[in-house]
Amino acid sequence: MAGDPASWRFDAIGTTWEIVTAAPLDEAARAEVGAVIEAFDRTWSRFRADSSVRALARAAGAVPAPPDAGPLLDAYAALSDATDGAVNPLVGASLERLGYDADYSLHDRLAAHGPRAAPERWRDLVRWHGGVLEVREPALVDVGALGKGRLVDLVLGVVRRAVPGDAIVDAGGDLAVRGRAQRIGLEHPFDPRRAIGVWEVTDAALCASATNRRAWPSATGTPLHHVLDARTGLPVRTIAATWATAPDAMRADAVATALFFDGGPRLAREWGVEWVRMTTDGRVEWSPGCVAELFVRGERAAPDRAGFASE
Template identity: 60%
Template sequence: MDTWRFDAIGTVWEIETSAPLGERERTAVSAVIDAFDAEWSRFRAGSLVSQIAGGGECPAPPDAVAMLELYREVSEATAGAVNPLAGGSLVALGYDPGYSLRAGVARQAPEDWTATLRWSDAALSLDAPAVIDVGAIGKGRLVDLVLAALSHVGGRIVVDAGGDLAVRGGGIRVGLEHPYDTSRAIGVVEVRDRALCASATTRRAWGDGLHHVIDARTGLPVRRWAATWALAPDAMLADATTTALFFDGGPAFAAARGLDWVRMSTDGRVEASTGFPGELFLLPGRPGGR
């Protein structure tokens, strides 16, 4: 197997293929990533979402409906805790385009976000100033797009974007990294022709208890759960599920879709879906330490 490693959208990517990818395939992958970033990155001054941050309308990216309809489902499942306009909350806590990491006053995201953010196949618009952040599902969506760009490549393919990964044409065993000790795993699972996404509050963390997983209702980082993992047919849905699992409605959201998952609390306790297909080294409900 050959592995192509590179940096993009603030994380390390690894694409594993049976034979080295040619220049045409690598160029295609880079183009897919750059196009997505140019549409959805709130850190990129010229992106579509940055252009309408003060209010306004732009042509809809090709995946706007798919992504934002899934956001609507996750938002409803978590009683509003997940919200694509929580970008303003992250900016207020210092996770801004300049990475100032200087926290101000917590800012609640617009509660009725679907009245402010509108989308269709043709247009994406904001009726008032707001910061769109699709971090709850965006990286998973991009993993799917990269995998699709390599649809003509034979053999097993693994696309891994900093822990959000999708596998086609075979299977791999993946360790579930302990959020407080990266040299340990709390379990292992086989990922075969599907996706596994992970999220942890110890990643993209700064200051005193500040991290990127925000409760849109309060504008503050979540405190109860430290890490989540979810298996799904595609990475966008797996990514959405890992975000939902930081909140009370997460397990029901996953169960309604028949998805398997694991989550670990900040005190080291583990919960998992019934019949989770992997092996857990920390028994559900028992503390695993920090």
Template identity: 45%
Template sequence: MPHTQWEDFSFDGIGTHWVVSTPGPLDASLRVRLLAVVERYDGDWSRFRNDSTVSAMSRKPGRYELPVEAVALGDLYRSLYGITKGAMTPLIGGSLERLGYDAAYSLRPAGEALPAPRWEDVLSWDGSVLTTSAPLVLDIGAAGKGLLVDLLAAELRSCGVDTFLIDASGDLLNNGPEPVIVALEHPYDPAKAIGTVPLTAGALCASASNRRAWGDGLHHVLDGTTGRPVRTAVATWAMADSTLLADALATALFFVPGMDLEQTFDFSWLTVFSDGSAAYSAGFEGTLFT
């Protein structure tokens, strides 16, 4: 991970632990600015906060203005919604709540799995303006943490900090001069690794069905067309220039082969399946243990 001489700024935000590592300590004013970025982002996008813009969408249809990052986020989601034929969708929030992954973290299903509404039926996403025709539970969890990593990176750069490593509980952005060797977590035993990969400049994000799992085989990666958890892939990794893209593609790998995604996106990837097999791109430079 980061060089031993580096300084860490650690905090909690959007339900996960963060570490921003830099060659020297960040001054107090910059730390405050970074925390303000996290608070603003949470206040806009969280479906777990009653006062967020996203929560307002769940109560009343209408026109909602979101920050500028909504432009890139919406374009990426729209592309992946099409590629996965509706399986990956920002409208999966209601399906997650139905199975118990709700704002109260009840983890108790309220009924059978519920498919997500079709994007074209309920949502117009035009730049940073979202217009809804019915109450809906927007959930950008498939790409949201990566988006926030990139927003924090932009804040660091705007303040003259150009060398850093951001670790959002395993989703990483390396903006340092040397590669970081990252262990690839075993999908069935977090204490073990199935391999390692060097992360040079850029982002590495992972998704795994064991990370948010509850009940009888329930986890957070749902197929929007059925509302049910995906059963084929169990863990994925994606490496790309931006953390937003790497985070989103790590989820998309649960629904479509990486080779198909490579036709649209420039990234490298690894997918581990429930039968123990694995597939990976020619550009994935990791080493898998035997």
């Protein structure tokens, strides 16, 4: 950034945030950032007993919906369609069945209870209309597929109103950049000391997801992790990590989730999102026209097809 940028680091929603701006955020702006995060968490967090989604998990009914419920759940519907139901906002109970629960117990429960698929007909059960979020049967909504990206966008809006010029909002690796280009390393999912490439991001968001994060041991010896196929209630095993860039972080986050499934590249193309992903057997794939600098052997992809290379 030009001049002497100011950095503000804090912890929220289970991750570390860093906001870098051309000038320091004043106390009023910081308080507004905190209020935006708190309001989002109070509605959507399945990790707090007083959230709206926890109330709907205990008893079906309707609660006031925040203004972002429409865009967020509309995007979820597109994700569900693109992945043939593999992404589903009612996957919360499936995650808890594996051990990724409100207490972060991260203990393998599969041996005792088996997996739990999310309800296929989730759009019959979850409605969002007229400022109301309604769940017709008790069910635990989880917006992890794109929620952090949406929150990054909301926080960026506060930051941009408070301080003109260059800005970065980074929520544990899901980030939005405005102004001067930033070079972002793509962490290797098998070795966090290494990167598989560098992506230069300008006036856009970069979001990532990986199976080595929020992972825990299982009785079978194959680790469990938080990226589930909602149709089976089991962790995905083919893709190890994904990265996506888009003008806004919610879409980048959504595509980073979709890329764990067959329909992900098609959705990315429809939304105009560039992407990179790494398979569990070490291959790196990327979208046509992707400008990331990837540290892979072999030739870059032709512009009319996705690229494949061994890492």
